[in-house]
Amino acid sequence: MLEKALTGSRTYYGWVTFLLAMIGIGFLCYLLQLSYGLGITGMSRDVSWGLYIAQFTFLVGVAASAVMLVLPYYLHHFKTFARITILGEFLAVAAVTMCLTFIIVDLGQPARAFNVILYPTPNSILFWDMIVLNGYLLLNIVIGWTVLGTERKGVSPPGWVKPVIYISIPWAISIHTVTAFIYAGLPGRGFWLTAIMAPRFLASAFASGPALLVLFALIIRRFTRFDPGREAIQAIAKIVTYAMIVSVFFVLMELFTAYYSQIPEHMHHFNYLFVGLEGHKTLVPWWWAFMVLAVVALYILINPKTRSNEKLLAVACASVFISLWIEKGLGLVVTGFIPNPLDHVREYSPTWPEVFITLGVWAMGFLILTVLYKVAISVREEEIAA
């Protein structure tokens, strides 16, 4: 089936070339980072995780969201999703690959990454994250490829796929739960020490990933002969609506606990986001952007009239995606380090090489997604032609 990714229009080739160029630039910057060390980034002993781990955390959510299509389709036989579930599974493949790459580029000694397997340490959450992420990648490649391959031949999928699909459903929940545990179990970080971290992660995952799928569905309809269907898009939009409401609700819960209890270790981090601390306010505009975008998105999504307008829906989904990228990315990861455990305020902002490496990894993810979607859409177009 892969040969279908090799033939395409000029636009397709132009897009692939652009992605390859971005990957190339990112790779060159990474070589620079390899020889100089992580000091080439904006990270320090005070803010020791930055843009890379922020992308990783956010993208685990995008990957987990595939379950929002798989579950209704396979468990509840929701036929509307029959033709687009593959888009969710392939998005998961691309997103998990990005996650794993972001972890590798964040390592001080990437050549030793296999020490995690050579010296297995079950008390470390990173050990479990390695297992669940790689497992989820494998599950989605196997499921997506097998189902698409049989559909193309016009036969029903082999029997062994069903149990594998059922396993992939709780597995999707596990990747985001385990990722939340990386943060939620650390004694000295008040910002992350919250039992609703995993639920919060899941809620934002089920909003951001499906929002991206709506955007992709609209793009696919415009540029190809495959139409994911208005009904399917509206159904995903409802999922985005509920998940976004829950997601914002959870953030408000955190605000209540922090501000009503007035415990400094919990409150100061939110102060940093809202107004800045001791004159340091790098993240303040980002945080307000999150809030404005979240309100815009909710306004469009909750009202059925505006939600059913596809142009407005696209605006809402873009707002959901960007706002959660801020909230779950820089907002969550970097703020956890500010102020530091000794109550010093030392800020972080990424450097240019760091930004280009990040863009390079995103471009790699989009390249994988483009190739997989090209294959899936070509199969769908064949079906239409036949």
Add this chain to the structure above:
Amino acid sequence: MDGSRRSFLKIAGLSILGAGARPISDALAAEEGRKVSLPSRALTAKRWAMVVDLRKKCPDDCRDCIEACHGVHNVPAFDNPKDEVKWIWNEPFRHAFPGQEHEYIEERYKGRPVVVLCNHCDNPPCVRVCPTKATFRREDGIVMMDYHRCIGCRFCMAGCPFGARSLNWRDPRPFIKTQNKEYPTRMRGVVEKCTFCEERLAKGLRPACVEACKERILVFGDIEDPRSEVRELLHKHHSIRRKPQLGTMPQVYYIV
């Protein structure tokens, strides 16, 4: 033809699985029966601990101990604070003990520099989170670092509530003032911190900071030995620890 390819793939797959299982079985088998033997002149203890006597004050605000430690351990001195690596350093009282300073605190504690270092916790979160056992707790309580196993993921830095850990953000070697050939230098991309001078203890020497402290503010010893100096000090005077509420059980005690 197809059949043989299929069986080849099967065997290849099984072999890969087998090779992957090896380190797991090794790790499980190696847990017991591995004893470290120390030279006879080594200083040993059931549980090493340190007492910092804040009633005394260093005339030069505690420089000797820091310089001794960083000198003997080849800790680099970077100009850019972003790259900073430190094992032992001074913090104003309110940063060493966040939330403990109040408006009416005794004059001598106001803004007073407090020497801070790795607490060698009895229940160390850094060890709990490390995915490769590159940081581990010894029988005698010292929380150790294996610079050769560390992958530089910095989970331990996020896990430590005392900011005791530093990554080598870049090659530290050009920034070492005078290199001590007795102690290894580090490479970029690995985490390091105070190790209670385990290399000196093995030679029968006390930690470098303790030895350098002329005012005897830093006292080191076996906290499980009832006759040790640290026990005596803690028995007679009021002491506090950094963030005891987090349950990490720090083993650096401060007499106030």
